Amino acid sequence: MTTTDRPTAPKTAFWNDPVKRGLALQAGLVLFVVVVVWAAFNNMSANMLARGLTFGWDYLGRQANFAIGEGLISFAPTDTYGRAIVVGLLNTLRIAVVGIVLATLLGVAVGVMRLSSNPLLARIVAGYVEVVRNTPLLLQLFLWYAIINALPGPRQALPVGPGMFLSNRGMKMPWVEWSPALWPAIWALVAGIVASVVVAKALKRRREATGDAPPVLPIAAGLILGLPFLALAAQGFPATLSVPVLQGFNFSGGVELSPEFVALLLGLVLYTAAFIAEIVRGGIVSVSKGQWEAANALGLPAPRIMRLVILPQALRVIIPPLTSQYLNLTKNSSLAVAIGYPDLVHVSNTTMNQTGRAVEVILVFAVVYLTISLVTSAFMNWYNGRVAIRER
Amino acid sequence: MIRNFVLAGLAASALVFGPTAAEAGRDLDAIKARGTIRCGVQGPSNPGFGVPNAQGVWGGFNVEICRAVAITIFNDPSKVEFVPVTTQSRFPALTNGEVDILSNNSTWTLTRDTGVNRFNFPAIVFFDGQSVMVPRRLNVTSAKQLNGATVCVQPGTTTELNLADYFRQNNMTFRPVVIEALDELRRAYDQGRCDVFTNDFAALAAARVLLTNPRDHVILPERISKEPLSPVVRQGDEELTNIVAWTVFGLIDAEEFGITQANVDQMATTATDPRIRRLLGTEPGMSAALGAADAGYMRAIIKAFGNYGEIFERHLGTNTPLGLERGLNRTWTNGGLLYAPPAR
Numbered sequence: 006m007t008t009t010d011r012p013t014a015p016k017t018a019f020w021n022d023p024v025k026r027g028l029a030l031q032a033g034l035v036l037f038v039v040v041v042v043w044a045a046f047n048n049m050s051a052n053m054l055a056r057g058l059t060f061g062w063d064y065l066g067r068q069a070n071f072a073i074g075e076g077l078i079s080f081a082p083t084d085t086y087g088r089a090i091v092v093g094l095l096n097t098l099r100i101a102v103v104g105i106v107l108a109t110l111l112g113v114a115v116g117v118m119r120l121s122s123n124p125l126l127a128r129i130v131a132g133y134v135e136v137v138r139n140t141p142l143l144l145q146l147f148l149w150y151a152i153i154n155a156l157p158g159p160r161q162a163l164p165v166g167p168g169m170f171l172s173n174r175g176m177k178m179p180w181v182e183w184s185p186a187l188w189p190a191i192w193a194l195v196a197g198i199v200a201s202v203v204v205a206k207a208l209k210r211r212r213e214a215t216g217d218a219p220p221v222l223p224i225a226a227g228l229i230l231g232l233p234f235l236a237l238a239a240q241g242f243p244a245t246l247s248v249p250v251l252q253g254f255n256f257s258g259g260v261e262l263s264p265e266f267v268a269l270l271l272g273l274v275l276y277t278a279a280f281i282a283e284i285v286r287g288g289i290v291s292v293s294k295g296q297w298e299a300a301n302a303l304g305l306p307a308p309r310i311m312r313l314v315i316l317p318q319a320l321r322v323i324i325p326p327l328t329s330q331y332l333n334l335t336k337n338s339s340l341a342v343a344i345g346y347p348d349l350v351h352v353s354n355t356t357m358n359q360t361g362r363a364v365e366v367i368l369v370f371a372v373v374y375l376t377i378s379l380v381t382s383a384f385m386n387w388y389n390g391r392v393a394i395r396e397r
Numbered sequence: 398m399i400r401n402f403v404l405a406g407l408a409a410s411a412l413v414f415g416p417t418a419a420e421a422g423r424d425l426d427a428i429k430a431r432g433t434i435r436c437g438v439q440g441p442s443n444p445g446f447g448v449p450n451a452q453g454v455w456g457g458f459n460v461e462i463c464r465a466v467a468i469t470i471f472n473d474p475s476k477v478e479f480v481p482v483t484t485q486s487r488f489p490a491l492t493n494g495e496v497d498i499l500s501n502n503s504t505w506t507l508t509r510d511t512g513v514n515r516f517n518f519p520a521i522v523f524f525d526g527q528s529v530m531v532p533r534r535l536n537v538t539s540a541k542q543l544n545g546a547t548v549c550v551q552p553g554t555t556t557e558l559n560l561a562d563y564f565r566q567n568n569m570t571f572r573p574v575v576i577e578a579l580d581e582l583r584r585a586y587d588q589g590r591c592d593v594f595t596n597d598f599a600a601l602a603a604a605r606v607l608l609t610n611p612r613d614h615v616i617l618p619e620r621i622s623k624e625p626l627s628p629v630v631r632q633g634d635e636e637l638t639n640i641v642a643w644t645v646f647g648l649i650d651a652e653e654f655g656i657t658q659a660n661v662d663q664m665a666t667t668a669t670d671p672r673i674r675r676l677l678g679t680e681p682g683m684s685a686a687l688g689a690a691d692a693g694y695m696r697a698i699i700k701a702f703g704n705y706g707e708i709f710e711r712h713l714g715t716n717t718p719l720g721l722e723r724g725l726n727r728t729w730t731n732g733g734l735l736y737a738p739p740a741r
Contacts, residue, residue: 074572342577358552361488
């Protein structure tokens, strides 16, 4: 019988087969990670046992007995360590969110200004960027804190606006006193925002179809400000304004931005904005000159060229490094411990000190920072996908 | 603050990755093998208690306690390595083995002694109480007038907890400003960020020395807590605990028996009181029981630093910038609380 077998290729050794080799390497890596984690966990258990330490989360429910200077939710020494950590977390989120918004606005403005044809302006902002980028953030925080603390005391506070006082106790401002009667106004505000989005989309469609539509901005402003105003007016303005009054050691009433918060915010915003400015500048420079010339030829004025032609294209270059800056700002906010702003790390450190639960507390803030960073990244990646070039 | 991160991280990672701890007596063995004691003191400095001089050599009340222990162990006061720690980093540093002993005004409390920390407080070296300091111009005469005040306080201290207790007990509210670095906190108070600075009385006296105008600040008379300050060591090495305890007791006994830096040599040879002869090693036995390096260890300590009272007066007393009265820190024979068990 004649064999009709086709000549087979010589059998390759598995380490020369890229697929099998890849699988083997990956399996090896997984094994390595598992062993390291297992060894670390085992060693931790042995060490903790040897020192009579136990691992557990019961401390979160125990009474904290210390006070926290400021927070978005109330905190008394009789509350638990768990609540203390939540207060710290909210303080971290507060500084991160406000900081990211302000740093973005300032950074974009500075980045654009650095490209200005006005040499004075361009050099001033270049000076700011270079000085701030090249000095340690911690040093800057100490500087801002010292400057704010050097303001006069509350009894000699500087009146900086109607009902607004600046002193070494921070910035005091009038604030609407909370009452349930404010709910309709809040819902009206939400409704206004939703309506604005709907209207803006409809107008955009109309503009694309007919080339003509009324401008969106005044309509949106009318909806967002007007609806809550109507809601309040319908109830006969139930809100009362709480105005800061000097009483005893300090002002009472109104809302306060503490010196620690202001110093940390100033430090983080100015520092991060300098980096963002460079990223924005790089993004703008990366858009080819032809785009400017083409837009010019169409007769668009310079601000609209920037807003409609250049920035949308620059965004593709800007967004990925911008994400890292947002993450940096959030993580840098842990420098708050140096100037006494009660952020997550600050409160956790105290908790660790009082309870001795080093491993558990470090785990908590590692997981929290990781989560914040991953959520920020996920959002920015989604946004990056939206502004990326769509091949048509 | 950064250091604190590092230490906290180290404390955690030492537990995760570090070697498993050895048997009892391990700390003293490790100290002897290394040839120096690592002594944690309040950083960057704490006037009177522990301050490095221009050459970087540490001096002060807490520092001499560590040097005395070094004489007991090595018969050499220079065999100490001083490690500055903060209120937040001190306990992780001790747990972790970065220091062998803390001599930094730590208060002896139940949870620090037992709990998860598991430390030993061998002997009280200073009986203190928490007080508050206010600017003179506020015309405050009692801590009970401080409702609504902003208070500068160090984190991770008994002070921080007592403060909350005190205001709660008196139905008052306060606003804490909590900064870990003592010099940064003092600056905040000095600049007027806080109405009140609270700490142990002796620590306040030390802080006041460093304010821009020390005379513009008063320390109110109330003591809102008991603060027995002691060196701290890890549990599990009773030999080291004993050495620290009996070194301190020796200093207290020396004052009680009237042994001073000036007369210690003469006392050692001529004294007939058996208690003095045992303490100074003229009659042998005690040093071997304790495990001291030399039979005359107390004689060497007193020769170097004097008795408890002399150390106190030299660094903290009325002729120093701190200007502290002996108060509770007199020997029991003079109406104070210093009372050493018999060395026999």
